[in-house]
Amino acid sequence: MTNHQEHRNKAMLDPDDLYRSPEKVAQDESLEIEERLDILKYWANEVQQILDSEAENMHPDLPKESEANLLQEIKKVIETLRNAG
Secondary structure, X not given: OOHHHHHHXXXXXXXXXXXXXXXXXXXXXXXXXXXXXXXHHXXXXXXXXXHHHHHHOOOOOOOOHXXXXXXXXXXXXXXXXXXXX
16 A cells, blocks of 8 residues: 555544544645545534534534534635646
8 A cells, every 4th residue: 555545544544543633634645635635524524423423313413513613614625626627
């Protein structure tokens, strides 16, 4: 496996740990735009699953604001990358 593949796989498995913000994914020029979009979509799906699981557990609290904000931030970066590509 090449370094590029290893980097991409690590990013797909835990984008939050590797990048800390969706903007950092968008700025990673070692990856193709489609790879960055795949990572961001995966990250958005993970966050959405967390929000959905909180809702299904019928917690009286609303979903964590930070997770909801992160999801919106990821979606904005996805849209920006799509428009740039």
